[in-house]
Amino acid sequence: MAQNFNELIMYSKTFSGLTPELEVCLKDIAPVITPHLKQVTDSFYEQLATIPAAEKYLAGRIEHLKAAHLKWMINLFELDVDAQFAEGMYKVGDIHVKVNLPVEFMAGAMTLINTEIIKLVIDKMGSDLDKCSKALQAINAVTGLALMIMQQSYQESSIAEELEKFLKISGMSRTLFTNLAKAYN
């Protein structure tokens, strides 16, 4: 399905509550937060390493994955959350289907990451409660937005993979299936 990433990012902002005010907040807090994100990545992968189901996705790739993860997290604070951002997260969802990552890994991982970031924000910004609250809201919104977009492409890609599997198993051509589907609807 051709995606309109402008529409997708507008929709996702509304649904995750990422307001213009919170977008500004992310950039404001970037200098305070980003120098500590490496420790968030390290803690996250330490926790993943304790989950047997995650093992086969990590083996031999930890350093590569950590670097990509850290870059992605820094981008949450430094990049504009625009159509290009949506396109990037959309690709990540698609890749997760291709490597057969179970669906619950995405929400689980985002939860572990958010817990680490909560600790960090309270630690670094707790002396100013208003600022701290806004920072936590902004981070919750942007990680939620990223998850939403990733899961939309994951869902579309996994349904498309199911169709492929069905066509292979049934021996039916895609054209015949499409024609039957049209007749059926």
Added chain:
Amino acid sequence: MAQNFNELIMYSKTFSGLTPELEVCLKDIAPVITPHLKQVTDSFYEQLATIPAAEKYLAGRIEHLKAAHLKWMINLFELDVDAQFAEGMYKVGDIHVKVNLPVEFMAGAMTLINTEIIKLVIDKMGSDLDKCSKALQAINAVTGLALMIMQQSYQESSIAEELEKFLKISGMSRTLFTNLAKAYN
């Protein structure tokens, strides 16, 4: 697929970081937090009402949905997070497929709810930063766990629905499909 809800809840706890310490925290903070959850529900449905894509799921059902939502949120603080809890969230994911709820609604909704709860926790418990940090971690973990479980059943139910659709469109019996699938694998 027959689910082992004991295994599912153990797995989901590890993956969402819901430790025994954080489970105790949820019950400790319940008396401070639950009296204010009605305002979280109200804010959440006010925000949903501004999202055109959500309209058809809300029309004529708001009061019913609000009551169910509030009960679910109170349960996050008061119930044991056990196999029965997992079974309940698993059913919710299945129901979301049956009512054709788009996949991204689940992560989006959970993000809006978490933002409201962050405000509430900072407001009511901000004077004790350690307690506040732990409360936010516990709430993040339990909502993440609920989302993980809901999305696993959503994914399984939506794949099952796709197969139904293929079978209807192709006119193939389930038995023939199953036999072909065995021969193919």
